[in-house]
Amino acid sequence: MFGLTGQVIGFIAKDIVWNTVYFPIWWYTRGILRILVLMKHQVSSLARTLHLPTLFKYLLKPMYGYTDIISRIISFYVRIVQFIVLLLITLVVVVGLVVLLAVWITAPVLVLYGVAFHLGWIEFNLYALIAWNVGLPV
Numbered sequence: 477m478f479g480l481t482g483q484v485i486g487f488i489a490k491d492i493v494w495n496t497v498y499f500p501i502w503w504y505t506r507g508i509l510r511i512l513v514l515m516k517h518q519v520s521s522l523a524r525t526l527h528l529p530t531l532f533k534y535l536l537k538p539m540y541g542y543t544d545i546i547s548r549i550i551s552f553y554v555r556i557v558q559f560i561v562l563l564l565i566t567l568v569v570v571v572g573l574v575v576l577l578a579v580w581i582t583a584p585v586l587v588l589y590g591v592a593f594h595l596g597w598i599e600f601n602l603y604a605l606i607a608w609n610v611g612l613p614v
Contacts, residue, residue, distance in 0.1 A: 503584055511580055515573045522569055526562045531555060 523529065539551040592598045 500584060504581075508577075508580065511577060515577065518573060519566070519570060522566055526565065528559070528562055528566070531559055531562070535559070 535555050536548075536552065538548045539554070540547075542548075542551075589598065589602060593601070
């Protein structure tokens with residue numbers, strides 16, 4: 477009855493409605509699983525880049541082939557300090573990734589809240605409450 481143009485418009489309308497309905501489902505299921513897998517790969521890649529397994533493997537081996545006791549002690553302490561610094565770097569990256577995961581989880585809810593608040597559907601000002609609790613001027 478409407479021809480090809482009507483079919484195209486109907487297809488686009490169905491696609492827009494389906495994507496709008498499916499988006500939150502994807503965001504909190506498949507999307508979050510993808511983010512978790514990417515986080516796991518990032519951390520393991522960082523560990524490989526920093527050579528943490530290799531460093532731990534050679535922790536008690538002397539550096540530069542010197543086998544006297546002083547060289548072994550110096551090598552041990554140098555590697556311990558290096559290992560601790562690299563672990564702290566890894567910890568900072570992991571904390572950053574967890575913060576990004578928290579942003580991923582809360583972003584759609586905060587966007588919907590912002591839209592509803594500015595359209596006048598919600599009278600409760602969440603941003604002012606957060607600023608007040610943090611101690612910022614409202």
